[in-house]
Amino acid sequence: MIIKDKEFGEVIVRKSPLSKNIKFSISTSGRLQMSVPKYTSEFLAKRFLNSNRAMIREKLPVRNPNEQRARDYQKKQLMKKAKEYLPYRLEYYAKRYSYKYEKCRLTHANTRWGSCSSNKTISLNIGLMKVPETLRDYVILHELAHLNHMDHSRAFWAEVASHDKNYKMHEKKLKMFNPGL
Numbered sequence: 001m002i003i004k005d006k007e008f009g010e011v012i013v014r015k016s017p018l019s020k021n022i023k024f025s026i027s028t029s030g031r032l033q034m035s036v037p038k039y040t041s042e043f044l045a046k047r048f049l050n051s052n053r054a055m056i057r058e059k060l061p062v063r064n065p066n067e068q069r070a071r072d073y074q075k076k077q078l079m080k081k082a083k084e085y086l087p088y089r090l091e092y093y094a095k096r097y098s099y100k101y102e103k104c105r106l107t108h109a110n111t112r113w114g115s116c117s118s119n120k121t122i123s124l125n126i127g128l129m130k131v132p133e134t135l136r137d138y139v140i141l142h143e144l145a146h147l148n149h150m151d152h153s154r155a156f157w158a159e160v161a162s163h164d165k166n167y168k169m170h171e172k173k174l175k176m177f178n179p180g181l
């Protein structure tokens, strides 16, 4: 459920069967998010929001509604670009270096550029569309190498190096960018 609030814009209300009390957090778009017990009514959620306004203002970095919408738009554009590019680039390198993965997933997490799960799903952050191609490729090669090594062992880095001899520099440069939007 979404509550439209004059001060905080759209407030996301998530009903959780597990939560016993109401908790506030910030969504990846910078919106205020409330997790509430399953049977909480909209009336009650609003009342709780009102009685916590001062605390929220002080403690949580809620983006203003205009910025929230701008971020939605940016994400949509980036997702569109990413869809037309990242799965193909991944496929290209997988073929070139004979890797087999199950699935490519596009994410927009705030903290990581990519990941590789034990069921061979490779996740790539759509924020990669904002970084230079060499760094984008490095992330793809890094995740592909995880198909053979699920850790950051010497053997893993040796494999990355065999595809990208400048990987150390690329890893360093990547730190200048933020995966979040």
Ligand SMILES: [Zn+2]
Pocket: 142, 146, 151, 152
């Ligand atoms: Zn890694």
